[in-house]
Amino acid sequence: MTGWQRVKVVGNFLNLSTLAGLLVGVIGRASFSRGPRGLFFANGYKVKFPVASAFTIGNVVLSKHERAYFDDDALVRHEERHSWQYFCLIGLLLWPLYVVGVVVSWCLTGDPASRNPFERLAGLKDGGYVERPIQPFSQTLSQTLSVLRSRPKAP
Helix, strand or coil: CCHHHHHHHHHHHHCCHHHHHHHHHHHCCCEEEECCCCCEEEECCCCCCCCCCEEEECCEEEECCCHHHHHCHHHHHHHHHHHHHHHHCCHHHHHHHHHHHHHHHHHHHCCCCCCCHHHHHHCCCCCCCCCCCCCCHHHHHHHHHHHHHHCCCCC
């Protein structure tokens, strides 16, 4: 671990984002292990929200998958960049800003990540995202309504 990564570990502990990540992992009944670059992995996360394959809170990377899922160096780099975002944005302040990024990206592309500045700065490709082109909002709305209509209705 580099000196700057150590600074990030301490900073994300002090800004409470890593503690929040650990709490979310405990609530999600995840199993914890140490990862590289000052990260902690929380695998086997059982809560259905968020729907992402992996997500980061502070220095904790949570996933529904097994530990081997993080053998992908590009994915780990992507999630580490998110941990730097928590450090730079003073912890949990990232959450409302990230939600704004999701909404803007969805409005522009119909996809929550393509134009989300936090995902773009973390590396879309490294995170397994595909960059979608900007499209008219009417097309985004039409696509969303079509998906909602095709979902099975609850009994």
